[in-house]
Amino acid sequence: MKTTALALAATTAATCLVTAGVAHAYTTAAPATTQAVALPPGYQIVTLPNATVPNFQRRTLLCPGTKHVLGGGAEAQGNGAILVGSFPTGDGRGWIALGRQIGYNDVGISVYAICAD
Template sequence: MRNKKALGAGVLALALVSGVGWAQAAESGAEAKPKAAPAAAAAVEGYQVVKLPNANVPNFQRRTVYCPAGKVVIGGGAEAQGNDAILVGSFPTDDGRGWVGLGRQNMYSTVGISVYAICAFA
């Protein structure tokens, strides 16, 4: 591994986001300089993040946030909040219009859940 420079997590993440694979960056033998993604590819028509703010709900109860009319979910996430909160699930709705989050806490009967949907025009 002499003469090879280590890639930091930030560089790796940027490489993966911009389409430069880990193998490509590591095999070049030179310091990795990820290419920026083309501006046209980065623009998504109608891009919008919709948030369902944190609320305490019973353990394992699903919380769902939906995209506005005419938009579909293209990504999303959820956050479990509490002393020993565990995020159990984070996934799109079956109809592709929203995002679901659910969690639990070991020592409590409720958990704080926030849900985010990344929406765009279909």
């Protein structure tokens, strides 16, 4: 799964640069041969499965052991669900997410973190 996700990311990577008010998009083509990608030591994707929580309540996912977060994301689930925030913890050890659901008192939130040593 990690290799597939990295290969997909490598083949679909695009960089947008803004120079003098003009946006330029550059796409990187996939290499002709598949090469192994070196992952950081202790690389691990960690998930906090969907749970229903009150609107605007934070859900926090911590990396296991002494690992630190390299990146992360979240998903708000439900009718009219909106992801309000998705950001790393202040100490860099995990990921925080919160959301709300229009017309309801609660929302489903899933949290994802990419961790490494």
